[in-house]
Amino acid sequence: MAVDPTCVHCNEADETCSHLFFNCNYSKQIWQALVGGILKGAFTTDWNDIVTMVSSDRLPSTKQFLLQYTFQATVHAVWRERNGRRHGEQAKSASLLAKLVDKTIRLKLLMVDVDWPMNYMNQRFFHPDFLPHQLAP
Ligand SMILES: [Zn+2]
Known part of the structure; x- marks a missing residue:
């Protein structure tokens, strides 16, 4: 059985490395x-x-x-999502996946170093929409 070369995120282009990271409209949004x-x-x-x-x-x-x-975490998440979809798992929206990656990064930053400047955590590095959800207890 031939493998369908179409990108499972957008169904609009062939899935190549450069498409998936990050010319695809889905990964690009993330x-x-x-x-x-x-x-x-x-x-x-x-x-x-x-x-x-x-x-x-x-x-x-x-x-x-x-x-x-962030690069490492995003590549990993997009690739996992791609494999999940190929195996018939329910698709996550770009905004949901971005929120999950954002959460992973924040956890990582908390663990990295006690000297990490706290203002880095509070700066609006990430999309402003994600902040309120991520910072809520
Ligand atoms: Zn695509």
Whole structure:
């Protein structure tokens, strides 16, 4: 049986690496929600540009760490969601997946380092819509 090459997130394009990360409208929304605020004008959905940015040392180290970790967590979540859909699991919306990744990142930041500047946690790095839900007890 041939494997359907169509992207399971948008059903609009062939699933290639560059499509999935992050030209696909679905993954792009997640990536944008999570790092749009950090990268501002430097925001890109191009895999090569992102990898270059993530591995450069031009950003302040805290921001660099945050970007690297967010990148890793987003790739992982999008890939897991893709596998889940291929196995007939219920699809999660882009906003739900972004919220889940956002939560994972916040937990990670809490565990990372006692010296972590708390204002980093409180800055609006992430999409403002996510903050109230994530910070609620
Ligand atoms: Zn797609």
